[in-house]
Amino acid sequence: MSTNESLRREAGTVEENAVRIDTDKAEQVIEALNTDLAATYVLYHQLRKHHWNVAGAEFEQLHDWFGDAAEDAEDNADDIAERVQALGGVPISGPSALSDHAPVEFEGEDVYNVRTSMENDLAMYGEIIETVREHISLAEDLGDYATSEILRDTLEDLEDDAHELEHFLEDDTLVLEAALN
Template sequence: MSTKETLRREAGTVEENAVRIDVEKAEQVIDALNTDLAATYVLYHQLRKHHWNVEGAEFEQLHDWFGDAAEDAEDNADDIAERVQALGGVPISGPSTLESHAPVEFEGEDVYDVRTSMEHDLEMYGDVIESVRDHVSLAEDLGDYATGELLRDVLEDLEDGAHEIEHFLEDDTLVLEEATH
């Protein structure tokens, strides 16, 4: 077994790819995908944080929802990263690199009430949706229809998540508020 370090691919570089997307076009798509990868991981971490910290009468339902939504984000991030690699690029992966590339900001370490947390999530979902939607068009304009299709699938998951949060935030509920005297 060799103990010699061998750099196989330098981060930020793009090489020829088997899917035959021109390297210059691939660079543009990879940059967009890495932005969406970063945004998806920030969303993932925020959802996971809310999964850990949710409390209240709807704990079980919301705990499960946050967990499932975080898993969906993680799956989407994996698909995006694998597409970056297929296009000849290197998916971004370090925490500081993800943070610097993300068009969204993590809400921080503080714990908020569930309604505020979900409002923050809805805002983040909306920002990520806008980014991914723009990148669907970019990929297809550059002739990368497979990336466009992948991002459409991601977009559908994101829109479903945002729509579900919207329902959770409605003011109609069966939970009774405790009367104050």
């Protein structure tokens, strides 16, 4: 645990930044980014959970997909956190802060069937996509075009993964129903 003597910057504070975004504007963008960071980490942990627990006829393909999607989320979280820091803020990081800031909720510890897990993921992707779109507009309205570009890249990954999930959830399959029962 850190002590006050070694504290460099208090969480929740914003200082002047080298990218010359006004501190008042940076505070608004940082708040939005920390929301996106929290949501992305909740998504990451849920995808990892599904990666670890997936079973069934499509195990290998889904195991790989969940792992790749979790890596996308982790990479996006890193980009978002680094932008928070560049704007003079402190990226949120602890479990309680992530839970407090996230606009989505983790599905919990229980293990669900693959279809339910993926439906839960698709719903979470949808919520995060809507929030990220709002934050792109906010960043642009405040003149922070670099942040809007980072969020556009994040949005592209989110939409690609959601689209792939949508395909996985289609009712057309070569796996026989009788084999699943």
